[in-house]
Amino acid sequence: MEEKTKMVAPPEGVSGEGFFATKLSDVVGLARANSLWPLPFATSCCGIEFMATMASHYDLARFGSERVSFSPRQADMLMVMGTISKKMAPILRQVYEQMSEPRWVISVGACACSGGVFDTYSVLQGIDKVIPVDVYVPGCPPRPEQIVQGVMQLQELVKNESVRRRNSPEYKELLASYNL
Amino acid sequence: MSDLLLPPEHRYAKVIEEKRNEDGSELSILNLGPTHPATHGIFQNILLMDGERILDAEPTVGYIHRAFEKIAENRPFYQINVLTDRMNYCSSPINNMAWWMTVEKLLNIEVPKRAQYLRVIVMELARIADHLICNSILGVDTGAYTGFLYVFQFREKIYEIYEEICGARLTTNMGRIGGFEREWSDEAFKKLNTFLEEFPIAWKEFENLFERNRIFIDRTVNVGPISAEKAMQYGFTGPNLRAAGIDYDVRKAAPYSSYEDFEFDVPVGKSGDTYDRFCVRNAEVWESISIIKQALAKLPDGPYHADVPDYYLPPKEDVYHNMESLIYHFKIVMGEVPVPVEEIYHAVEGGNGELGFYLISDGSRTPYRLKMRRPCYIYYQAYPEMIKGAMLSDAIVILSSLNVIAGELDA
Amino acid sequence: MALENIFIQEKLSQKFGNSVKNFAAMRDIFTLEANKDNIHEIIQFLKEDEELNFHFLTDLAGIHYPDNTVEEQFAVTYQLHNWIENTRIRIKVFLNGENPEVQTITDLFLCSNWMEREAWDFYGIKFTGHPQLKRILNMDEMVSHPMRKEFPMEDGGRTDKDDRFFGRTPVNC
Numbered sequence: 001m002e003e004k005t006k007m008v009a010p011p012e013g014v015s016g017e018g019f020f021a022t023k024l025s026d027v028v029g030l031a032r033a034n035s036l037w038p039l040p041f042a043t044s045c046c047g048i049e050f051m052a053t054m055a056s057h058y059d060l061a062r063f064g065s066e067r068v069s070f071s072p073r074q075a076d077m078l079m080v081m082g083t084i085s086k087k088m089a090p091i092l093r094q095v096y097e098q099m100s101e102p103r104w105v106i107s108v109g110a111c112a113c114s115g116g117v118f119d120t121y122s123v124l125q126g127i128d129k130v131i132p133v134d135v136y137v138p139g140c141p142p143r144p145e146q147i148v149q150g151v152m153q154l155q156e157l158v159k160n161e162s163v164r165r166r167n168s169p170e171y172k173e174l175l176a177s178y179n180l
Numbered sequence: 181m182s183d184l185l186l187p188p189e190h191r192y193a194k195v196i197e198e199k200r201n202e203d204g205s206e207l208s209i210l211n212l213g214p215t216h217p218a219t220h221g222i223f224q225n226i227l228l229m230d231g232e233r234i235l236d237a238e239p240t241v242g243y244i245h246r247a248f249e250k251i252a253e254n255r256p257f258y259q260i261n262v263l264t265d266r267m268n269y270c271s272s273p274i275n276n277m278a279w280w281m282t283v284e285k286l287l288n289i290e291v292p293k294r295a296q297y298l299r300v301i302v303m304e305l306a307r308i309a310d311h312l313i314c315n316s317i318l319g320v321d322t323g324a325y326t327g328f329l330y331v332f333q334f335r336e337k338i339y340e341i342y343e344e345i346c347g348a349r350l351t352t353n354m355g356r357i358g359g360f361e362r363e364w365s366d367e368a369f370k371k372l373n374t375f376l377e378e379f380p381i382a383w384k385e386f387e388n389l390f391e392r393n394r395i396f397i398d399r400t401v402n403v404g405p406i407s408a409e410k411a412m413q414y415g416f417t418g419p420n421l422r423a424a425g426i427d428y429d430v431r432k433a434a435p436y437s438s439y440e441d442f443e444f445d446v447p448v449g450k451s452g453d454t455y456d457r458f459c460v461r462n463a464e465v466w467e468s469i470s471i472i473k474q475a476l477a478k479l480p481d482g483p484y485h486a487d488v489p490d491y492y493l494p495p496k497e498d499v500y501h502n503m504e505s506l507i508y509h510f511k512i513v514m515g516e517v518p519v520p521v522e523e524i525y526h527a528v529e530g531g532n533g534e535l536g537f538y539l540i541s542d543g544s545r546t547p548y549r550l551k552m553r554r555p556c557y558i559y560y561q562a563y564p565e566m567i568k569g570a571m572l573s574d575a576i577v578i579l580s581s582l583n584v585i586a587g588e589l590d591a
Numbered sequence: 592m593a594l595e596n597i598f599i600q601e602k603l604s605q606k607f608g609n610s611v612k613n614f615a616a617m618r619d620i621f622t623l624e625a626n627k628d629n630i631h632e633i634i635q636f637l638k639e640d641e642e643l644n645f646h647f648l649t650d651l652a653g654i655h656y657p658d659n660t661v662e663e664q665f666a667v668t669y670q671l672h673n674w675i676e677n678t679r680i681r682i683k684v685f686l687n688g689e690n691p692e693v694q695t696i697t698d699l700f701l702c703s704n705w706m707e708r709e710a711w712d713f714y715g716i717k718f719t720g721h722p723q724l725k726r727i728l729n730m731d732e733m734v735s736h737p738m739r740k741e742f743p744m745e746d747g748g749r750t751d752k753d754d755r756f757f758g759r760t761p762v763n764c
Binding site for chain 2: 617618620622646647648649650652654655668670674677679681700701702704705706709713722723724725726727728729730737738744
């Protein structure tokens, strides 16, 4: 039974009688990674697979995403699920701008990653034309296990992110390239 | 009438200016915006409100317009099936089968009985899946989350059945011209039988949670009623129309795919309010279960697809060993198949009403014009009228009960 | 008992004479072509006559025929349904290519409101008398009418699609 379930491992550090010393970034990373509150930006079919992921069979809540936040200010990760048309793109951008740092973006589904099946005049060919994306989950629609894997990969990213990343010049350059 | 061409905010701003009261209170504009937790899909409604009451509303749609009709003019018939999945994505097999029936009507193909019965089974399963989502989300919108969790377990079971049949969970791309792409495995029938044993118990529990529940009744009775006359004028079809009292069902009016062999009732409501729509959908799930049982009992043996080598891909082993099959395979894929020049309209009873395909073909392998008659697009026009005078939370409940699916709305 | 096609044809020809022509039974739906100048009266007659009673508008579609003569380059099809007799009928109206205009039927059928807006959005067919003829599915700022045959399906501004991988050469595209 021990091998099947994995508890969150404590970070490396020095422990002693009544104290545990480790790096701040490790603790912060651990806390952030295991309590990512998603903002489900569900547009179309992938949204239904997200509903299946949140339901009891696949249960995204075990990974810390218990509270689904619909207010951008209170959300950590923006999950864009479904086709984003050009009419919707300014709204997506507005929602992303309203999110407070630190924020991450998962692009779920082929339509959000690259326009998907719909190579037409009205569909935005990938949300990375308007906002920076951290994890891409391909599929049409991706299985709930794939969405969960995407979240787990994001958790790895979050755990290993430096505390100073959001103030660094590279990050500011990234945002500037999107005119944010 | 050019006032109506202005964006609604401007129009309402004028009204607010005129109707400002002496004590300083005034009407307000609320944006029930495209991204909203309670609207299932992205459509925007700009509401003119007097406190909590809604005086006027203007919907804006098109936030997920993917130009299906334009894509369909550039794709061969067998590739359009992929698009039809993504219209009403909660019940994609119904859309798939509707498209195949349209193409078979155009090409004058007679589908064998076994394939027709299998189609009926999968369409009714999809209808159950659609109504499961609609009713459980209506429960969530009134605050009852438990029903959603119970019912989604069974949606997972339906997904497993789809996977046995065609390999995909949600956007199934099921079927081919003339039938199915492969015979249903024994595992599929086993899972179907287990589903038919376990699901009615859970559905009865779900109904018991809501139908006599005081809070639910208070939130849904007399909320968003629509008369039968108005419903017909607005082009309602499907459960929304039947809740208003008219028993028009395409399966009874123009039976397709052997629906005339099955006995089922068409549940009808009285006042067209939210509670009636909820109850009509509940009753339809019971009817669907009964149809599936009848179809399984009477399932004939035979081929699972029509014998039309011009349109149905031959098995791959034959393509490698048999000259004729190779030629047919080549012709089908390259598009040199005989297609008559005609205009066809075929309608089926989708989860939301009459889903129709108006196909104009010009003899080439892509349609000249494909118009999809999408029920959601047509009955969503009635939404502003249904919420006039209601409170904001009622507007949300009315929207859930209409089962508007954004993919079908915008197409 | 369904309405006989001959009966519908006679009634319409009697009332409207030359404005209705080209009666045909295309598979299971009776089709006819009508003149765009009195399409409103024709549909009103079909709806309000007690024997015909086509009280439900199933669909309204716009079509573009760029290969036709200029007088007939656009078409609007109205599909009506009589639930009691279970009969469908389809009426096609051809419109001028440079200036496609036809009278609206929103006063007869409330559901034609958005269907006509969709035809305006996609084809640029103007429905005179429509209360709110503005774009519905595409962006409001869009200038062209995208379902016309000359408008391309794909997005013109893509930078990441290399034509070589799609077999597109200056010769065949």
